[in-house]
Amino acid sequence: MSLSVCLQGVSKQGPDGRSILSGVDLALEPGAWSAVMGPSGGGKTTLLSIVAGLDGSFEGSALVFGTELREASDEVRTQLRRRRIGFVHQSFHLLESWTVGENVSAPLWLEGRNVGDEVRSILERVGMAERVDDGVKGLSGGERQRVAIARALVHRPGLLIADEPTGNLDDGTSTSILDLVEALRADQPELAVLMATHDPRVSGRADTVLRLEKGVLG
Amino acid sequence: MTGPFIRLELTRRPGRSLLVVLAVTVVVAVVTGAGGLMWGVYTQAVRPLLPQLPLDMFAIEGRRVDVGILSFGSIGGGLDEAAVGRVEGLQGVRAVHPVRSANVPMRAAGGQEVLGRSISTDVFALGVPPALVEEDLPDGLRFEDGSPVPVVLSRRLLDIYNGTVAPVLDKPRLSAEAVRGLRFEILLGTSATRGRADGPVRREVAEVVALSDQAGLGGLTVPAATVARWDGLYGTASPITSAWVEVEDPDRAGRVASAVEQAGFRVDETPKLIGWALALAAGLGVGLAGLLGLLGGASSFLAFTLMVSERRSEIAILRALGAERGRVQRWFLGQALLLGLAGGLLGSLAGWSVAFAGGKLLTQGLEGLSAEMAPILSFPPWMWLLGLLLGTGSALLGSIGPARRAARADPALSLRS
Numbered sequence: 001m002s003l004s005v006c007l008q009g010v011s012k013q014g015p016d017g018r019s020i021l022s023g024v025d026l027a028l029e030p031g032a033w034s035a036v037m038g039p040s041g042g043g044k045t046t047l048l049s050i051v052a053g054l055d056g057s058f059e060g061s062a063l064v065f066g067t068e069l070r071e072a073s074d075e076v077r078t079q080l081r082r083r084r085i086g087f088v089h090q091s092f093h094l095l096e097s098w099t100v101g102e103n104v105s106a107p108l109w110l111e112g113r114n115v116g117d118e119v120r121s122i123l124e125r126v127g128m129a130e131r132v133d134d135g136v137k138g139l140s141g142g143e144r145q146r147v148a149i150a151r152a153l154v155h156r157p158g159l160l161i162a163d164e165p166t167g168n169l170d171d172g173t174s175t176s177i178l179d180l181v182e183a184l185r186a187d188q189p190e191l192a193v194l195m196a197t198h199d200p201r202v203s204g205r206a207d208t209v210l211r212l213e214k215g216v217l218g
Numbered sequence: 219m220t221g222p223f224i225r226l227e228l229t230r231r232p233g234r235s236l237l238v239v240l241a242v243t244v245v246v247a248v249v250t251g252a253g254g255l256m257w258g259v260y261t262q263a264v265r266p267l268l269p270q271l272p273l274d275m276f277a278i279e280g281r282r283v284d285v286g287i288l289s290f291g292s293i294g295g296g297l298d299e300a301a302v303g304r305v306e307g308l309q310g311v312r313a314v315h316p317v318r319s320a321n322v323p324m325r326a327a328g329g330q331e332v333l334g335r336s337i338s339t340d341v342f343a344l345g346v347p348p349a350l351v352e353e354d355l356p357d358g359l360r361f362e363d364g365s366p367v368p369v370v371l372s373r374r375l376l377d378i379y380n381g382t383v384a385p386v387l388d389k390p391r392l393s394a395e396a397v398r399g400l401r402f403e404i405l406l407g408t409s410a411t412r413g414r415a416d417g418p419v420r421r422e423v424a425e426v427v428a429l430s431d432q433a434g435l436g437g438l439t440v441p442a443a444t445v446a447r448w449d450g451l452y453g454t455a456s457p458i459t460s461a462w463v464e465v466e467d468p469d470r471a472g473r474v475a476s477a478v479e480q481a482g483f484r485v486d487e488t489p490k491l492i493g494w495a496l497a498l499a500a501g502l503g504v505g506l507a508g509l510l511g512l513l514g515g516a517s518s519f520l521a522f523t524l525m526v527s528e529r530r531s532e533i534a535i536l537r538a539l540g541a542e543r544g545r546v547q548r549w550f551l552g553q554a555l556l557l558g559l560a561g562g563l564l565g566s567l568a569g570w571s572v573a574f575a576g577g578k579l580l581t582q583g584l585e586g587l588s589a590e591m592a593p594i595l596s597f598p599p600w601m602w603l604l605g606l607l608l609g610t611g612s613a614l615l616g617s618i619g620p621a622r623r624a625a626r627a628d629p630a631l632s633l634r635s
Contacts, residue, residue, distance in 0.1 A: 049630045052538075054538060054629050054630035055630045074542075074543065075542050075543075078537070078540055078541070078542045078543075079540065079542075081538065081539070081540045082539065082540020082541075083540070087538060087539075093531075093535045093538070094535075095532050095535060095536075096532070097226070097230040097231055097532075098226060098230070102222075102226060105222070106536065106539055107539055107540065109222045109223070110536070110539060110540045110541055110545075111540070151539075
């Protein structure tokens with residue numbers, strides 16, 4: 001079985017020459033859930049940005065669904081994100097002037113697909129179907145994260161990347177979000193999940209837990 | 219698929235979009251409104267006058283050399299059949315009408331009806347082809363050699379008589395109608411200044427048949443065939459002393475006049491001056507339109523810069539979701555195109571209204587002067603096209619920079635911040 005993500009010797013330096021990542025090796029199979037833990041400033045977000053194709057400036061090899069990201073053009077990395085990757089952020093990063101339905105439809109529009117039942121279906125799965133026409137400004141933190149997860153999975157990507165998905169949520173909401181991710185994984189067994197987190201509840205649900213400290217993955 | 223993104227931007231946050239539409243509308247309204255009014259004045263008032271002005275026709279002479287108060291007409295190249303042929307071959311020249319001067323000495327006698335007593339004076343005659351004055355002739359009359367000899371007088375000569383001679387001599391002013399039909403006698407072969415020609419003195423009757431701008435100011439304008447006959451009777455030549463150049467397009471009379479001048483002939487300055495005035499007005503109009511177009515572009519640039527700045531995080535999110543740089547750029551340019559079209563259309567409508575209202579006011583102001591003048595409004599289809607092009611052009615021009623900046627946004631950095 002080919003790997004969803006395969007990093008070999010990935011290193012990156014900051015503008016000041018400081019090492020952010022140093023010789024990171026990582027393999028993620030389809031359907032696997034890996035949690036990357038570590039202190040703030042340890043390089044977790046940079047690692048996720050490289051895997052997501054947001055940051056193409058690094059050393060080493062990063063194969064994501066067979067595409068070598070270090071050699072790929074911005075356009076190729078953008079297409080990979082659009083078709084194969086879903087991204088959930090600690091700050092949700094919703095489009096504030098759009099409705100719930102429009103936010104979730106965005107990946108489909110970008111792919112040039114007509115929006116059908118996928119949006120309503122995924123919103124039902126995350127419990128937000130009733131809010132489809134509401135603006136996102138009035139939503140609570142938990143609701144916003146549900147919308148972000150729906151948007152990340154509506155186009156059925158092969159990889160879900162989440163950066164501190166429970167970082168801004170209370171305990172109860174965090175648990176329900178993690179339950180939701182598990183349930184969605186059950187719907188999409190091939191979905192690989194890579195999460196950066198401080199939260200032990202997240203790492204407790206992952207198949208593998210990796211520790212990233214001072215740019216070194218242990 | 220850019221439609222949903224542009225639609226959402228236009229409907230959810232219309233403020234900046236309205237700013238662009240407003241700026242473009244004002245620019246297009248000013249350009250098309252002023253342009254429509256100017257075009258209306260030109261087509262309704264100026265262009266109909268052009269054929270009546272000495273624009274479709276101007277006089278030329280051979281190159282003169284002036285030394286102090288002396289002027290040598292034939293030095294440096296006069297007019298002859300070959301020169302007339304050269305001028306006829308120039309671009310924009312419809313016809314050249316040579317004017318021949320009779321060399322035979324002559325006097326005119328008459329004027330009893332006008333002056334109250336008969337007078338006798340030396341005169342000279344200019345022979346012109348009938349086509350030159352046929353528009354000024356009464357219906358049915360032909361400008362041909364015969365008896366009485368048809369004579370055309372200069373309109374300016376009548377003006378001079380009415381303005382200076384008549385008041386001094388305490389004579390009534392003359393209308394064109396009063397002059398037409400006036401008969402007098404011409405004595406050929408003798409004059410007080412040039413003496414007698416070889417041959418007998420002959421008497422012919424002449425009749426004023428019309429007034430014309432093409433008639434010589436200081437002589438009798440008669441058919442060219444008459445001059446040739448008169449000189450034939452006394453064995454003298456009839457040299458070409460000047461010519462009238464008829465142009466194909468009065469709007470281009472200035473250019474044709476310059477070309478004729480470059481070919482070595484002396485040209486009446488009037489068509490050149492009017493041509494320069496028209497070119498200057500057109501240049502100013504185009505310059506003003508260009509300047510306002512840039513102003514619209516600057517307003518559009520400002521609005522789009524604000525738009526891009528405000529949407530920085532959203533652009534980064536969309537880039538992270540998979541929007542390519544080219545696509546982000548197309549969203550902004552597409553938005554600019556739509557806003558420019560809307561502004562162009564609204565501006566053209568407003569410009570049409572301004573031109574219509576301005577034309578009405580101007581026509582009312584001129585009512586007493588010209589009852590027949592049509593309302594000064596001309597808004598041809600190309601003016602609408604100009605409005606739309608100016609609107610979309612200025613909006614697009616202003617959006618290119620901000621759109622490129624938006625497309626360059628780094629999604630990773632923007633998401634971090």
